[in-house]
Amino acid sequence: MAGHPQSRLFILVAGEASGDLLGAGLIEALRERYPDARFAGIGGPRMLAAGFEAWFPAERLAVMGLAEVLRHLPGLLRIRRTVRLRTLALRPQAFIGIDAPDFNLALERKLKQAGIRTIHYVSPSIWAWREKRAQRIGESADRVLCLFPMEPAVYARHGVDACFVGHPLADAFALHPDQRAARESLGISDDVPVLALLPGSRLGEIRRLGADFIAAAILLAQEIPNLHVIAPMANAACRSAFASELAKAGIGNRESGIGKADSRGHSLFSIPDSPFPILVLNGQSHTAMIAADAILLASGTAALEAMLAKRPMVVAYRLAALTYRIVKGFGLLKVERYSLPNHLAGREIVPELMQDRCTPQALAEALREPLRQRHLDATLLEEYVRLHELLRGEGNSGAAAAIVAP
Numbered sequence: 101m102a103g104h105p106q107s108r109l110f111i112l113v114a115g116e117a118s119g120d121l122l123g124a125g126l127i128e129a130l131r132e133r134y135p136d137a138r139f140a141g142i143g144g145p146r147m148l149a150a151g152f153e154a155w156f157p158a159e160r161l162a163v164m165g166l167a168e169v170l171r172h173l174p175g176l177l178r179i180r181r182t183v184r185l186r187t188l189a190l191r192p193q194a195f196i197g198i199d200a201p202d203f204n205l206a207l208e209r210k211l212k213q214a215g216i217r218t219i220h221y222v223s224p225s226i227w228a229w230r231e232k233r234a235q236r237i238g239e240s241a242d243r244v245l246c247l248f249p250m251e252p253a254v255y256a257r258h259g260v261d262a263c264f265v266g267h268p269l270a271d272a273f274a275l276h277p278d279q280r281a282a283r284e285s286l287g288i289s290d291d292v293p294v295l296a297l298l299p300g301s302r303l304g305e306i307r308r309l310g311a312d313f314i315a316a317a318i319l320l321a322q323e324i325p326n327l328h329v330i331a332p333m334a335n336a337a338c339r340s341a342f343a344s345e346l347a348k349a350g351i352g353n354r355e356s357g358i359g360k361a362d363s364r365g366h367s368l369f370s371i372p373d374s375p376f377p378i379l380v381l382n383g384q385s386h387t388a389m390i391a392a393d394a395i396l397l398a399s400g401t402a403a404l405e406a407m408l409a410k411r412p413m414v415v416a417y418r419l420a421a422l423t424y425r426i427v428k429g430f431g432l433l434k435v436e437r438y439s440l441p442n443h444l445a446g447r448e449i450v451p452e453l454m455q456d457r458c459t460p461q462a463l464a465e466a467l468r469e470p471l472r473q474r475h476l477d478a479t480l481l482e483e484y485v486r487l488h489e490l491l492r493g494e495g496n497s498g499a500a501a502a503i504v505a506p
Contacts, residue, residue: 107136108134108193110139110192110195110504111183111186111187111190111195112140112141112147113161113183113196114142114144114198115158115199115203116161117158120145122198123152124143124147125497126196126504127152128497129500130505134505140153140190141155141183142179144159155183156182184211187216192216194216194504195218196218196219197220198221201220204220208220208241212242217242218241219245219503219504220240220241222246222247223245223255226255231254237260238255238258243261243263244260246264247264247491247496248264265494265499265503267404270408271495272386273405277390277410279391282387282390286330286381292326292327293326295329295395295467295471296329296394296397296411297378297397298395299313299331301334301338303338303341305398306342307341308419309417309418309458310342310345311345312460312463314346314378315349316460316461316463316467317329318351320464323468324468324471330391331378331380331381332380332382332388333380333381334385339367339382343369346369351369367380368380386405389405389406389411393470393475394414398415399416403440407441408484411476412470414451414467415442415453416452416453417438417455417458418458438452441484449483
């Protein structure tokens with residue numbers, strides 16, 4: 101970083117693929133304002149491609165689960181100390197922590213106390229879980245950049261400066277996605293009903309939900325002629341976990357050998373009494389959603405993506421039994437609606453089948469009519485488009501850069 105005493109310096113720390121995407125967009129938008137600006141810290145390949153100097157790769161922070169965190173804790177603490185000391189020595193125009201709250205908020209607090217301007221990009225879900233965290237986040241960040249329009253009001257109640265900058269996924273989908281083109285890319289005909297299964301991007305979710313999702317698909321395949329089922333998986337570990345659930349359900353690979361894939365990583369699994377297999381995709385979740393007539397998905401970001409894809413959906417989830425008892429017993433969850441489309445709309449616009457209501461029979465019943473109709477209700481489409489435009493805000497990266505710029 102030596103040799104550029106007059107150029108502006110921004111330190112960014114991103115810990116996951118979504119944060120890497122946000123970071124790259126922010127770098128590009130800031131560089132439009134400051135062509136000679138420098139960017140350093142922790143980031144991934146997209147940020148590197150945008151001209152970022154990575155002190156550590158983003159994957160060093162992508163640790164989930166109590167046991168994993170404990171095992172990596174000494175290394176994470178060393179990384180955080182190194183970033184803190186370098187940032188204090190370099191005195192950047194701003195430090196931007198992108199998501200990764202467990203790592204970033206404590207770091208931001210130390211830097212803010214030392215007079216460094218701090219910004220936290222992507223609010224934790226304080227609207228759903230423990231709103232009082234907003235005050236603590238304000239102790240760490242001078243400003244919070246929010247992806248959802250309802251979040252700044254929550255921070256305002258606690259005296260924290262927060263603003264809505266738009267959600268990057270709103271720019272990843274067209275207002276009216278092209279279903280025919282999506283099907284063509286997957287080799288699926290226009291005249292068949294298609295169900296997309298997205299049981300989650302974490303192994304625990306696939307293990308808790310996969311069997312019920314598969315059982316629901318089997319029930320529907322027995323009732324709806326020519327039903328095609330597609331299941332995009334986030335990575336190889338997810339594909340393997342889902343293939344194991346398929347095997348438990350008696351669904352075998354078309355070419356024998358569970359998990360055998362073609363050159364693109366896609367696999368075909370035969371459904372009993374159906375001529376059409378389950379197509380397990382290597383990624384391509386957005387394409388799969390747009391291609392589908394109905395989507396069965398685990399509650400989370402996928403519900404927002406399905407709304408942006410303008411498709412009927414059923415949202416399901418099941419926590420581990422002990423976790424569910426703790427959450428309900430201590431009143432940790434503060435919302436009545438779980439899925440983002442319902443929360444954004446302020447009413448139930450998509451069905452939610454949670455915990456004990458998440459059964460194969462109930463899932464199949466909720467999906468049957470959308471698969472038979474094969475089109476989205478006009479009123480619901482209008483609401484989806486309204487929410488899509490709302491989430492676009494003033495343009496995610498540009499709006500964020502305007503706030504970050506000193």
